[in-house]
Amino acid sequence: MPESHPIRFGANYVPSAGWFHSWLDPAPDVWRRDFEDLAGIGLDHVRVFPVWPWIQPNRALIRERGVEDLLTLIDVAAEFGLDVSVDLLQGHLSSFDFLPSWVLTWHERSLFTDRDVRDGIAAYAERLSRAVASRDNVFAITLGNEVNNLWPSNPTTPEASRSWAAELIDVVRGAAPGLLALHSLYDATWYGPEHPFHPADNVDLGDLTTVHSWVFNGVSAIDGPLGPATVTHADYLVELAASTALDPARPVWLQEIGVPLPDVPEPDAAEFVRRTLTGALENPALWGVTWWCSHDLDRSLLDYPEREYDLGLFTVEHDPKPAAKELAAIAAEARRTAGDPAAAAPRPGLLCPVDLRAEPERRAEVAPGSAFHADWVRLRQAGPVAIVAAGRAGDAHYLRTRGIDAVHTQA
Template sequence: MPHPPARPRFGANHVPSAGWFYGWLDDPAETARRDFEDLAGIGLDHVRIFPVWPWIQPNRTLIRRRGVADLLAVIDAAAEFGLSVAVDLLQGHLSSFDFLPSWVLTWHRRGVFTDPEVRAGLVTYVDTLTRAVATRDNVFAVTLGNEVNNLYPASPATPGAAREWAAELLGVARAAAPGLLTLHSLYDATWYDPEHPFHPADNVDLGDLTTVHSWVFNGVSALDGPLGPATVTHADYLVELAAATSPDPARPVWLQEVGAPRPDVPEADAPEFVRRLLDAVTPNPALWGVTWWCSHDLDRSLADFPEREYDLGLFTADHRIKPAARELAAAAGRPHAPARHRPALVCEVDLRSEPERRAEVAPGSAFHAEWVRLRESGPLAIVTAARAGDPAHLAARGIDAVLDRL
């Protein structure tokens, strides 16, 4: 099991500057090379990339060699600029669009999580891509896919089926490339929605790290505005929920997606939002790294995206650096020391065993409000009631005092 690094890693989720992810249909390495030069130039050390599932596996028994070769070419382009690479396998879901092959749609409609033939096809896909990317020294991780729980409810799943699906495919990836981190990526319904079939325990039990995706358009920014304490500490709150839920107090948490979405964070407030967010989350001793969403803006010549998707980049589509990128670069260049001595707020909800109580820790809940209030005085952990009296657990997480809720 890996441990959090001595200092957080900083990277970006790669959204190609030319043609968005449709650029995978052309010569993706050519665009990627220029994009990666931008990212390396501000001191980032890694990128997360997203090959699109149906363009590599258009038929259940066909893996396109050209698709795999294009993926390897993009990874090689990252290596030219000293960037390590995490590969998300199943896209799946990207920026409000779902990309699914025709063999799970229309007359062939089958559930991604439960149909045995789809599962068999995915085993082949995960095995093939993982073995291919493991041939590149700068690849450090594979994630099953980008926020795969967004494919529910169109593809129904029970909690048991969701967990078994992820466990099977993570096992395939781990067998194909034992030297890589294997990860499970879920958006925050897994933490906050009591009805969601993908549970917090899935995220903290499965894979080698826990990943969290922090987006303040989930209602957080409505609590206190773009620069309010709830908004700028939401990433830290998610990292703490994840750390508190894991049975392993040393399990790292990767802030795998975080961004400054408009209109929740207006353009004028974005640099200060980035600065305060990173000041809050980077001292967290569980933090593995921060990967910004995203590298480049979406060209406005492309239609039908939600408005907030167009301006999330660190760079414009024509490669101009944005003020938020300068704040991320400054944070990446600073020394960072984890907060080894901090209090913890006791949470009566054990998300691992009581997923039906997730609403009690969601943004705006009484527990969240109390954590935000106390967090204004400095770093603040979360500990479950069951572990609040466990000295070894508290020491491992740098907790030196336990606070009960008022």
């Protein structure tokens, strides 16, 4: 990645009225008001989530009205200078799963292993990818939002998980050759020893790596809302991803990050944003930051986990929250200093004792709270620290490409 690469800043778009159920009753005026909010704090893109079963209610039926609604939203985003990344399979959203009836009830067919279902998904992916590629402000297509959340209700194996994603990446590339094709997984792929989606999938498949950083995964319990483990978790995930990729220059997109209650109390929100992003922005692998999420969830809607209601940068009344103001200031400063040679200063690396590509069953050894994680957090307090994969400490070209000037072993 060139040193002058401008970091992208955006938001995962949650409509201020009706949550994702609003796809059933599209309201372009609501979209306009919401996108005005986001453009007003200097964001450059949104990640959007059409709900899969409402567009493909039958394996042989893709609703053209649903496709047109998505294109209309993309066009509205363009009115405010916002680029768009489109997720295909929703799939999993804010603790709810949305799957079409043709994979549920007595059909009981796994998304990942059933050949007919995979072919149906491929047809959906091809149609939506071809459609959104017609819009100049679309830059990326992600297979779905944290598709590994759909396991174990959709049984799979590591081999099936990888082949499923690889097939769909090829479909997206064929239908939308000018766009980034991406695979999105939540952090069990990095930390869960038995998880059937492996770290190598995350860094081999697609045109760049995506990571989702949430401190309610146990990190905040280590040292509190503003402790070093908590505020460096995003940087730690970016580093795990960068160190696992075969290509030392492969970029990493921090595709989701937010301020969850009660892990980060409201008075600490702005400081959490500042410390977390200031650290992550020092990482040369970072491609972009997309905040979860744009707008709070209206409390008239029921049955969501409590933390889901208050994750927005804006309230449902469109008032900017402290996180929004801090994100705006950080984005403006990052753009002002893009290409600053000081940001590319050499850094030390910590040798990882686990080969995450070859030994995914050992993932717990790098999870938050592990001895390796504790050592990295301790070293990180003095400045940026890379992670060096087992077996690459002697590769001078690799280390130089990643800006690593020395490799340390664990204490």
